[in-house]
Amino acid sequence: MGKRRQKQGIHSQVTRKKIFRIFLIQAAIAVFISGGLLLIDLVTAYSVLLGAALYLIPNLYFANRALKSKSDHSPNTALVELYASEIWKMGISIVAFAAVFILVKPLSPFSLFVTFILMQISGWIAQVKLNNRFLKL
């Protein structure tokens, strides 16, 4: 039973590693762009960083919790875990957005939202490219 469970968890572990690699690349690109913008304008630079953080922190939590290998064996447990992690992700995002808009002043909302949306789009493309079997479903 233990071996079977371990075998079943392999797919989640592989996906998890690939997703973490995508997040790492996205974070590195955001830091690089922010570093470049630092030479032009400080507010824009940290707004870009905040936009990237607002995308990465909830998604890291979601990926970490949703793709845990230990609850792979039962569809019910997997579904409950996926829904719970999604709800937490939304909660973290709402709190983080509110905190940024209340606490950080001055802020460049255009840079923040452009970074956030670009991170979402690059995340879609990377995650769909990551697993070609998705296209055959």
Next chain:
Amino acid sequence: MEQSLVYLAAALMMGLSAIGAAVGIGMLGGKFVEGAARQPELVPLLRSQFFIVMGLVDAVPMIGVGLGMYLLFAV
């Protein structure tokens, strides 16, 4: 009056986003259970696919929530 319109806009943005996300994720969960009932050995694979598609479904609502928060707290 202007501030109430801003709050109304934020509420509509977040509420409609929530409806869209709820329908999408609900359908996704239903299909996951259906697939798991047909082929229980594919649960780990379905779980990874579910994770990826859930990321696609909830991206636009997250942007809506972000813009709603901006309207609520920064405008």
